Structures are given as structure tokens and as C-alpha cells.
Amino acid sequence: MSDTPSRSNLAAVDAAHHLHPFTNMKKLNADGTRIIQRGEGAHIFDSNGKKYLDGFAGLWCVNIGYGRTEIAEAAMRQMNELPYYNTFFGTTTTPTTLLSEKVCARAGPHFNHVFFTNSGSEASDTWFRMARVYWAAVGQPAKKTVIARRNGYHGSTVAGASMGGMKYMHEQGDLPIQGVVHIGQPYWYAEGGDLSPEEFGLKVARELEEKIDELGEDNVAAFVAEPVQGAGGVIIPPSTYWPEIARICKARNILLVSDEVICGFGRLGSWFGFQHFGVEPDLAPIAKGLSSGYLPIGGVLVSDRIADVFINEVGEFNHGFTYSGHPVCAAAAIENLRIIEEERLVERVRDDIGPYFAKAWGSLADHDMVGEAVSVGLMGALQLAADKSTRRRFEKPDAVGSAVRNHALANGLVLRATGDRMLASPPLIISHEEVDTMVRIARQALDAVWADMRS
């Protein structure tokens, strides 16, 4: 049956058949969905030919930018040779094995093993089970509880959504599951009060020690955190935060889990976020920049402390996915990492475009509506404020953030709004001129919304 009628009316077909994630479908069907047709470099184009500078790299993930045909060619070669085989029952495939070596080579001396998944959420549920299996194998089975953070994000699977600190997710489906508790987040602008950022960083880190004391150290398996919270609003912790977290985890014998799904693969100007903050985690979920989103793949970096127990004590870890280490996805990821390495994109973020972005994006702090303009590497946020002199927030943060986002989008720039924070996470290949364009359109959007609010 010809698909011409459907293709000519994709929005109507989408409304009739496609349920979108994190979307109010009634509103979307009324507004109509936007068909994104192709991408090139840091730009995407919709089905009407409108061009957008993708200041969000898809969903934090298109690190090498769009249109890199080398990846399609690598995927096609693998697909034509072997489109799929599994890694259960004593088998593997060449790209899966080579990718595991390549990922570990960038993760530092303590990481020599990776467990592959299809997404970041599956990586969350994988390490969640690994942590409990690890403690049981070393004779401390009561160490089951995971401590996570309010406003953290770790995906949409049951454990991932439970460890996430988003109340609106917990309300749907009776989460969090037993064995997951939350402490505060290092969000100084909103919660620091009269403390300096450094004082606040120590205070909120020490909530971890208080929670461990409350639960009993012998009941706590792990603490999980994103190096920089992404979906929570690009919350960059004060300098005192991570050293104190690392000290507490070591002193109190709980596993430290660094969620690298966003911060990994160059986003912060280092291969992984934990390296940027000088931390040595025990486990680290990965996804997104691993393949730059060209094909779905995720995983868990497993430190020697954990891997040695799984190899020598646990025996069979009864966990895994049909597509764990999918050969075509692995081939695409290998090519993606080759591009990141050969074009020195991590170093570029650290030494060139990251500092350039910080200066340009930081200049927006002079706007009456901007309370802070912060960034690390190519991950930035604008905190919108009703009164920046007192850090007073807007009454309707979501409405303000959406208004700025929609204005930017109408003028050809994709930004993410989470409440009253405007988030940027452009492809690592973005040029200086494109950063200038991002900032120009963002400023225009701020001017327009601020003027609307005062009219």
C-alpha cells in the first residue's frame, strides 16, 4: 500500500499513532508536531526547510554534530557483514569487544571493564543491581539502599526513575521503589540562602554523611550523582562539593557512582565528568556521547574493585539485554570515538570552544532577567530571575522558561528550558561564530520576554 498519503500528512499520522515521551499528547496534537528532517554540523532542518542551530545537541548527545557519514558507512559495513549477534552464552562480536577496550582506555587506570546496555536508563538499572550483588558477594548483603539526590535525573526505568529526584515522575507509578532515598542538591542559587557557594557546597555534601548515619552504614550500598546535574538544570556544584562527597564515600565505605550519561565523552572538556572534578568512582553509567546519538547504546564502566568480585566471586551475573553490545551500534560508537579522538574534540572543549562559550554565554549575566549565567565545558545554564538583586524567582517559572525557549526556537535556536533555567549543550564541534549566534538569539529572546512582562 503506498505511503504517499501518510507521508504527505505526517503530523496527522503522528497524532493518530505515536505516543511521545514526556509529552502532553492532547496539547501536542492540538499544536502539531515538528518533523525534524535532517542535520548538518550544529544545525537541524525541519520538514518545512526551517534551519535551527541545535544548542542542545539533540538531547545532550550529538557531540560530533550531524551529518558525519563515516558513522553511517561504519554501521552499514557492519550491518552488511553481521547485522546482529548476542553476547550471551559465550559469544561476542568484533566491534563489541573493540569498543569495550576503546572506552576503558579513556576512563583511567581503575576502569578496565564495561557492561553494555541500550540506554542510560538501562545503565542505571544495571549498576543498581550490580551494587547490591557486589555487597552480597563480599559478605555485606544488608548494604542495599542507594542514596540519590533531589532533582537528579537517572532515566525512566523503574530504578532509574526512582533514583532520579523528580517528584513529578515519582507520582506516576508509585515511585521511588524501596531502597532508594534522596538528599539535597548543590543548587546554590535556589537553596544556598545566605551561605557562600563554598559553604553551601560543604553543607549539602555533608547531608550524605547525615543520611548514612540515619540509615546505618551497614545498610547503604551507594551514592549516585551526576558530575553536573543535566535535566535538573545544569546545576554546577560549588568547588567544595565533590571533594567532600568523595571523602565521605571513602570514609563510610559506600560505592560512589558517577552518572556520566551527559557529562561523559567530552561534554565538560574531559573524557568523563569525574575526571573534571578529580573523583574516582566505583561505577559510571554511560550513553549519549558514546555514539553521539547516531545509534542507541549505553553501558556501565565497572572499576577493578567491582569487576574483580564479579569475575572471581559472583560467577554468573543474571542480568543483560538482547541488544547488549549490539554490533552495529558498537561499530557506530567506535567510529564516533575515533572522530572525537582524531579531531581532538575533548581538548577543543577544554582549551578553546569551552572557554570561548563561557565568555560569550557568561556575557548574558548582564541582562536584567538573568540571575546567573554559568557553564562548564559546553554545558551551560541561564538562571532567570524576577529580581536578580535578591535572587527572587518568578511566580511561574515554567511559563517564563517556555516563553524564552519558544522565542529562541522561532528565531532558529534550540535551547532547553527546565523551569526558569535555560539550558545549552551544543555539539562539541560548534564554531565560535555559531556560539555568537546562540548568544545573540538567546539575548533577543530574553529582551522580548522581559519586555512582554513589563508591558
Ligand SMILES: Cc1ncc(COP(=O)(O)O)c(CNc2cccc(C(=O)O)c2)c1O
Ligand atoms: C544523567 C542521566 N542519566 C540517565 C539518563 C537516561 O538515559 P536514556 O534517556 O538514554 O535512558 C539520562 C537521560 N537524560 C535525558 C533524556 C531525555 C531528555 C532529557 C532532558 O533534559 O530533557 C534528558 C541522563 O541525563
